[in-house]
Amino acid sequence: MATGTRDRILAAASTLLRRQGYNATGVKQVIDESGAAFGSLYHFFPAGKEELGAEAVMVSSAAFERLLAEAFDGVPDAATGVRRLFAEAARQLVDSGYAEGSAIATVALETANSSERVREACAAAFERWLTAAAARIAAGGAGTVPGTQRTPGNRAVELAVGVVAALEGALVLARTLRSTEPLRIAGELVAQQVDVALARP
Amino acid sequence: MATGTRDRILAAASTLLRRQGYNATGVKQVIDESGAAFGSLYHFFPAGKEELGAEAVMVSSAAFERLLAEAFDGVPDAATGVRRLFAEAARQLVDSGYAEGSAIATVALETANSSERVREACAAAFERWLTAAAARIAAGGAGTVPGTQRTPGNRAVELAVGVVAALEGALVLARTLRSTEPLRIAGELVAQQVDVALARP
DNA sequence: GTCTATATCTCGATAGAC
DNA sequence: GTCTATCGAGATATAGAC
Numbered sequence: 001m002a003t004g005t006r007d008r009i010l011a012a013a014s015t016l017l018r019r020q021g022y023n024a025t026g027v028k029q030v031i032d033e034s035g036a037a038f039g040s041l042y043h044f045f046p047a048g049k050e051e052l053g054a055e056a057v058m059v060s061s062a063a064f065e066r067l068l069a070e071a072f073d074g075v076p077d078a079a080t081g082v083r084r085l086f087a088e089a090a091r092q093l094v095d096s097g098y099a100e101g102s103a104i105a106t107v108a109l110e111t112a113n114s115s116e117r118v119r120e121a122c123a124a125a126f127e128r129w130l131t132a133a134a135a136r137i138a139a140g141g142a143g144t145v146p147g148t149q150r151t152p153g154n155r156a157v158e159l160a161v162g163v164v165a166a167l168e169g170a171l172v173l174a175r176t177l178r179s180t181e182p183l184r185i186a187g188e189l190v191a192q193q194v195d196v197a198l199a200r201p
Numbered sequence: 202m203a204t205g206t207r208d209r210i211l212a213a214a215s216t217l218l219r220r221q222g223y224n225a226t227g228v229k230q231v232i233d234e235s236g237a238a239f240g241s242l243y244h245f246f247p248a249g250k251e252e253l254g255a256e257a258v259m260v261s262s263a264a265f266e267r268l269l270a271e272a273f274d275g276v277p278d279a280a281t282g283v284r285r286l287f288a289e290a291a292r293q294l295v296d297s298g299y300a301e302g303s304a305i306a307t308v309a310l311e312t313a314n315s316s317e318r319v320r321e322a323c324a325a326a327f328e329r330w331l332t333a334a335a336a337r338i339a340a341g342g343a344g345t346v347p348g349t350q351r352t353p354g355n356r357a358v359e360l361a362v363g364v365v366a367a368l369e370g371a372l373v374l375a376r377t378l379r380s381t382e383p384l385r386i387a388g389e390l391v392a393q394q395v396d397v398a399l400a401r402p
Numbered sequence: 403g404t405c406t407a408t409a410t411c412t413c414g415a416t417a418g419a420c
Numbered sequence: 421g422t423c424t425a426t427c428g429a430g431a432t433a434t435a436g437a438c
Contacts, residue, residue, distance in 0.1 A: 005421085005422090019314065020314070020315070021222075021224065021310065021311050023222065023224035023225050023311070024224050024311065024315060026412080026413065026414080027413085027414065027415085028412085028413080028414085036422090037421090037422050037423050037424090038422095038423070038424080039421080039422055039423055039424080040421075040422065040423085042415075042416080043421065043422080044421095048414065048415065049414065049415090098313065098314070099313075099314050101310070101313075102373075105310060105373050106307075106310040106311060108373060108376070108377040109222065109302070109306060109307040109310065109373060109376065109377075110222050110224070110225065110307060110311070112299065112300075112302075112376045112377055113220065113221070113299070113300045114221070114225060119377060122377050123377050123378050123379070126374055126377055126378060127378070158386045158390065159390075161371075161374070161382070161383050161386040161387055161390075162367070162386065162387050162390040162391075164370065164374065165366075165367050165370035165371040165373075165374055165383055165386075165387040166363070166366050166367055166370055166387075167370065168369070168370035168373045168374065169365065169366035169367055169368065169369035169370025169371070169373070170362075170366040170370070172303075172306050172309060172310060172366075172369050172370070172373075173327055173362070173365065173366055173369070175309070175310065175313045176309040176310075176313055176320060176323050176324050176327055177324050177327060177328070178324070181362070182362050182366055185359045185362040185363065185366075186362055186363050186366040186367075189359065189360075189362075189363040189394060190363075193390060193394060206403085206404090227430075227431065227432085228431085228432065228433085229430085229431080229432085237404090238403090238404050238405045238406085239404095239405070239406080240403085240404060240405055240406080240434095241403075241404065241405085243433075243434080244403065244404080245403095249432070249433065250432070250433090403438105404437105404438080405436105405437085405438080406435100406436095406437085406438100407434100407435085407436090407437100408433100408434085408435080408436105409432105409433085409434075409435090410431100410432090410433085410434100411430100411431075411432085411433100412429105412430090412431070412432100413428105413429080413430075413431080414427105414428100414429090414430105415426105415427085415428095415429105416425105416426085416427075416428105417424100417425090417426085417427095418423105418424095418425095419422105419423090419424085419425105420421105420422080420423080420424105
């Protein structure tokens, strides 16, 4: 089955961590929202909150990877994929009443120097995002003229770092300022940079 | 005098919030680190932790504004100022053992939907950073040839958003991945963008 | 203004019946 | 595997002597 008790606990934790962060999210609240029994938490996650947090981060990471793939699917060029990625992030932010920004940035900052286990899960998530983004940028979009494609080298990786950093930073600004302007501006800037870099390699 | 009890409490709170965030920092810990008495906290900050947090954010904001000013002082062009800003952020991160990243990003994300008072302080801080960065970029650096300077219009503001977003996002990545590479890469990308934008307006 | 003692609450985690 | 009761620690905040 796809929605066992463990999965429901993880789904609830993933949402709560995104909205409230790690320290503000109590294990009891996770249990309440998931509908599971309190004892089930320590049955499925013997190491407690840290284990739950690390696993929930992996769930959130996978969700973002799907979002990233959707943004780049069928686009004429990589810059369009970047624009769609930022637009979708803005949509989620507004639709949630500015409650849902980056899926793991809050948790990553909170646990960077207090929980090695959760921090490693966040680091693994960012690594996967960077790898996925670099691959999409290196592909250059479906509309790239054959023969002009670049190898997925350093430039694509560097642009991927620029895209992810701009997205994460713009989400911090947007959530705090309660405005999508930072996402619109930063997204357009980095999209143009991807466009230029792929056009003149 | 410049270092009264209130100032010492704020200084301790500012440092702890930067390293641990809002929820992980207890008022008791702030008091211990400041050397003040517990009762002094509620004497100077009657509204308690939220008031202390908001005031500490303002202190951190001012410190970053000084850092930004120093990075741009005496540079031949704005892009050099951006490079110095990112380099200084990387230095602080490494020197602190990856404990001190953005002065307020963690607090901003934690309180975005739980404390309006602290969130507003963070929003005011970001607004000031953007304004200051835009002014420096619009100035174009001391080495700008007379007659080629641009008015501090929309472009400088947009570039400022790009710079601050890239810095905040790169700090999230760098702190989590325990590497200064994201700061180096994102900083260089955004510096080049500032350079190009100022050269061809 | 400073300091100590304490009230009240919630946290993560555990024990043990079923 | 599920569920309840509870522990001990630590949180913010308050009261009141000095």
